[in-house]
Amino acid sequence: MKAINKNVCACQNPEIGGEAESPTHKNNSPIGYFLKGLAGIIIWFVIYRQLAPLAGYLTRNIPGLPPGSHAAEAIQFFLYDTPKVLMLLILVVYGVGIIRTFFTPEKTRRILAGRREAVGNVLAALLGIVTPFCSCSAVPLFIGFVTAGVPLGVTFSFLIAAPMVNEIALVLLYGLLGWKVAALYLVTGLLIAIIAGWIIGRLGMENHIVDWVRAMRTTAEGGPEETLTWPDRFHHGWEAVKEIVGKVWLYVIAGIAVGAAIHGYVPEGFMAAIMGKDAWWSVPAAVLIGVPMYSNAAGIIPVIHALLEKGAALGTVLAFMMSVIALSLPEMVILRKVLMPRLIGVFIGVVAGGILLVGYLFNLII
């Protein structure tokens, strides 16, 4: 069986183009990987379906815990949500990890270089979701984009979308609040990135980039083209799971624990007065509190989930979350190396304005 599998390996398929260079995974055939993946997904589903009954069963069988009590509710919430969210996270991070092997910042730059605004802003925001990007390389990326002819506003659309619309936020929103909220977040997050970038482009603030960057010229060429085989891509997906889930699992559990405590102990409607629809000032307050907070989506969403249950308005809560992950103080400090204060101010102002609008809009229509 093994021998047959070897014949269909990537070496024979010119499209995948893996010669003998891929040193690590040349012995595994893509078909074997697909079969393993399929089996994995089936097992994943079987376990996933059992989580709710299992959490209920475990909670009922804790000695000395009266059913329906605050403590029982909090514990059941925790026992169900933790494995559920972690499982969703593993599945999606794996999938996105594989998708990301098709995109690199270099490729994205080549697509965006010389693009006209509007179309460029839309493309940049969409590419921001799938291009692997970490905020510690925000500066070289910014310089590389702008000096290679990517318009300033288009670059900003990318820089706004990349952290704000990410797979972790979407998974958690989907897992805890349902697909409608996740979809709303995706669409409004993209719109903010597109429109804010477009406005920054319209303002013509190119002369608010520091001088040494403007004097620089780079090309959109350069960098080696990596030829990846499918096994390589699967491997990358798995690496992403190890790295990302390994980093955020603790935040997720801590966040869900806080959420569980709020769920079990805070009285119904408690948040309505401070974060409800009628408190108009709560949206700007949420944004203001959110900006200096630096957290990842993983830690913040379970808390948000619990707040919503106790009567906080969806718009207010989404605005809070967006400002926490999209506008972070450390990133501003790094960007100060290449942007003059005025441009940073405009950047914060435009994005915060967009988030405010989204907050009010949702409070109005939902």
Place this chain on the structure above:
Amino acid sequence: MINIKICGPGCASCTKTEEIVRQAVADSEVNAIIEKITDFADIAQLGVLSTPAVLINDRIKCVGKIPTQDEVNNWLKYM
């Protein structure tokens, strides 16, 4: 004599990358100068968009990820 440049502002991934490269150089007994590039302007000038990145004789070998020990060993073998 080959020239190896490691680009990165000094985050954990960059430090790890440097360790791996130094290990590979030590193992292979290749005669190499290792430079660490931390300045953003210099990094961008080299054509690097995301860090950590490794360049050998000014050719980009890897960007945006930590290379594995095997990968670096291989680059040095074919120098």
